[in-house]
Amino acid sequence: MADKTEKKKKGFFAGVKGAFARFAKYFRDTKSEVKKVxxxxxxxxxxxxxxxxxxxxxxxxxxxxxxxxxxxxxxxLLKTAG
Incomplete structure (x- = not known):
């Protein structure tokens, strides 16, 4: 059988931390784009x-x-038809 590489699952708090990091990056990117307007x-x-x-x-x-x-x-039209 072929070797299967398993992805390591993140814990709950690591996922939450990643979500907050993505939100922060989104707002930083938005702020930089607004400055270009x-x-x-x-x-x-x-x-x-x-x-x-x-x-x-x-x-x-x-x-x-x-x-x-x-x-x-x-x-x-309605008067002449009626």
Whole structure:
């Protein structure tokens, strides 16, 4: 028979210690990645917010107009059919 190498099992506390080490590494890595982020300036934030608001208003107007037109067309179809 071939020799089987058995893995040595860790104890409970060794597993817990390893888990805490992984959590600590995760937070260290996260902190280092956040330091690399290039944050937008206040002017860029205001500009982007204005653009988003304008696009939302335009989309709302388009949806309102389409809803009104389709509602009128449906109303006319139902009146002529009935």
């Amino acid at each position: 290039v944050w937008p300036s206040k002017k860029q934030i205001i500009n982007n917010t204005c653009i988003v608001l304008v696009v939302v208003v335009i989309a709302a107007i388009v949806i309102f107009l389409l809803d009104s037109v389709f509602g009128l067309v449906l109303d006319l």
